[in-house]
Amino acid sequence: TQLLEQSPQFLSIQEGENLTVYCNSSSVFSSLQWYRQEPGEGPVLLVTVVTGGEVKKLKRLTFQFGDARKDSSLHITAAQPGDTGLYLCAGVADSNYQLIWGAGTKLIIKP
Amino acid sequence: DVKVTQSSRYLVKRTGEKVFLECVQDMDHENMFWYRQDPGLGLRLIYFSYDVKMKEKGDIPEGYSVSREKKERFSLILESASTNQTSMYLCASSLSRLGTEAFFGQGTRLTVV
Numbered sequence: 001t002q003l004l005e006q007s008p009q010f011l012s013i014q015e016g017e018n019l020t021v022y023c024n025s026s027s028v029f030s031s032l033q034w035y036r037q038e039p040g041e042g043p044v045l046l047v048t049v050v051t052g053g054e055v056k057k058l059k060r061l062t063f064q065f066g067d068a069r070k071d072s073s074l075h076i077t078a079a080q081p082g083d084t085g086l087y088l089c090a091g092v093a094d095s096n097y098q099l100i101w102g103a104g105t106k107l108i109i110k111p
Numbered sequence: 112d113v114k115v116t117q118s119s120r121y122l123v124k125r126t127g128e129k130v131f132l133e134c135v136q137d138m139d140h141e142n143m144f145w146y147r148q149d150p151g152l153g154l155r156l157i158y159f160s161y162d163v164k165m166k167e168k169g170d171i172p173e174g175y176s177v178s179r180e181k182k183e184r185f186s187l188i189l190e191s192a193s194t195n196q197t198s199m200y201l202c203a204s205s206l207s208r209l210g211t212e213a214f215f216g217q218g219t220r221l222t223v224v
Binding site for chain 1: 115122151152153154155156201203209210212213215216217218
């Protein structure tokens, strides 16, 4: 069974600080997706990383896929209150293409 | 704009009731999914469907069933609701089997009393 461990589970920081969220597994994924979920809504896709070592940027958010395609990170620079939400990673299993979900990181950015 | 619509945002049901959660997508997607979301546990897959009238069990199917009579509609049924089924239920759809983007509904927060 493929598992995806996400850390930290909870993070509360001041506006302007930087942060990194991690997704780690012992299994290889064909790709990895990052979603953000706001209270009372469903998750919305932010980015998909496909190639080992790939880096994608979305304004102040930087996503990286590990070289071995077993892990990924999300780095936010100069966090803003609008970044508050639940961040979820989901790996696409090599064997059957199903999504394997991390437990999520609840991020709160205080003004 | 793509859309997945769940029939209710909030539901309160009594223990033992039969509960129907409805989900409709307007994107002509093949795949539809039902998840439950609980704090600290992430999204857990209950059932999914790759085609009309097809269904497959996910990780936690016990106590649930599903129906997909039309491509755009996927229903989750709680045969006899129990308090441990109190949760947020999320419906999603995706274009193909190949791990493509999942589009989610707004969720149904179900409370069983």
